[in-house]
Amino acid sequence: MPCKYKRKTDRVSTPLEELERAVKEVQQGKTIRQVGKEMKICRMTIKRYMDKKKIGEVTKPGYERTAVAKRVFNENMEKELADHIKTLAAMFHGIGVMKCRELAFEFAQRNSIDMPASWTRDEKAGPDWFNAFKARYHLACRVPEATSLGRATAFNKHNVGEFFDNLSKVMDRGELVTVACAVNATRNAVPPMFIFPRVRFKDSLLNGSPAGSIGHCTKSGWMNEDAFLTFLKHFIRHTNCSTDHPVLLILDNHESHISLKSVTIAKENGVIMLTLPPHTSHRLQPLDKTVYGPLKTYYNRAMDGWMRSHPGRTLSIYEVSELVKQAFLSAMSPTNITSGFRATGIYSFNRDIFPEEDYAPSMVTDRANPEDEPSVTADLPGEEPSTSAAAHLPGPSHEPTHVTADPDPGEPPATLTNPEHLSSDKSGSSAHLGYVSPEVILP
Secondary structure, three states: OOOOOOOOOOOOOOOHHHHHHHHHHHHOOOOHHHHHHHHOOOHHHHHHHHHHHHOOOOOOOHHHHHHHHOOOOOHHHHHHHHHHHHHHHHOOOOOOHHHHHHHHHHHHHHOOOOOOHHHHHHOOOOHHHHHHHHHHHOOOOOOOOOOOHHHHHHOOHHHHHHHHHHHHHHHHHOOOOEEEEEEOOOOOEEEEEEEEEOOOOOHHHHOOOOOOOEEEEEOOOOOOHHHHHHHHHHHHHHHOOOOOOOEEEEEOOOHHHHOHHHHHHHHHOOEEEEEOOOOOHHHHOHHHHHOHHHHHHHHHHHHHHHHHHOOOOOOOHHHHHHHHHHHHHHHOOHHHHHHHHHHOOOOOOOOOOOOHHHHHHHHHHOOOOHHHOOOOOOOOOOOOOOOOHHHHOOOOOOOOOEEEEOOOOOOOOEEEEOOOOOEEOOOOOOEEOOOOOHHHHOO
């Protein structure tokens, strides 16, 4: 293993800040000898530094300056190389020492960078350069371990974002209380039903609730079959529906809505249940379109007002009904209700309410069944060429994309490959076309 070089003398050990301070002292009228004596710096060191500073040669003092001059890549290119190696490791595609050295050599070769002869001979960067490179950018090379594909793909921004969204809601919300509502196109609303996260229901949970409200309890506070059955009876009582006077009830296709008991009671009382397609309630459910949004807004405002009126107290489940009443009366306005039915095309009936661009996200599912596609067969000698339709379908081009500039008359066309990549020379100044980044060499 190559060892790091260790200094054997204290020559050129004066920090750059000390030299700068010495120069300022000289500029203020003191002599170089006097400043050197006061700051315990050799006067010739100060003089040489001032001479080099006049012609702009000072970047780093002593051995550090020599190391910069002999560096293969400039700082920008080294940082780009180090960042790409770190990115590969973060994507569970870490590369070992030899692969890193080979990547550095190809990076220098593809960009026409001057390199030591040993690099060209061995077709990889030298071990001394790589050890110094690792130290400068805090890299560590280890043997790769087996990685689960499920873990690598499941930990993405969308999944993690959903987790923290739910976490923030749970932390802010405390306990979950579900409110079930029903409205009709004539601007009327059925009194809501509250579902509390309790084993046994208490009448005190409905203190201050909207008139005609009912309550139910489940362990989780979510809707289930028994809770929906209670709501369905509540709905029938307030709508006075019957087999002679049927009522259409549009609801989502949650499993709690289609139990045998609920369907039986609905049929006996003239309730025709029509379920929405899965994952379409944000577009087809009138309550989701124009009522629930304002309801949540007004509820949050009512809760903020309660918190300010009761400083130091924690809002409990017994105050929820009263706060919902304040929000319910504002959100269940005739304007909001009719707007929801109109925006979804339910009433007045309008099957063309949604323009074509609203269906654009679903185009990824519009794919032909592979079993119905004719197979592509190879043409054999002596046989007619295949005329299968699948053989002539347009597909993605695998040719590299080039940008061609219009040349002057009489000159061959100029082709620019990957024109967005530019490079700097060793001094980090001007850029040139044709630069090849590490990501292109090792995607």
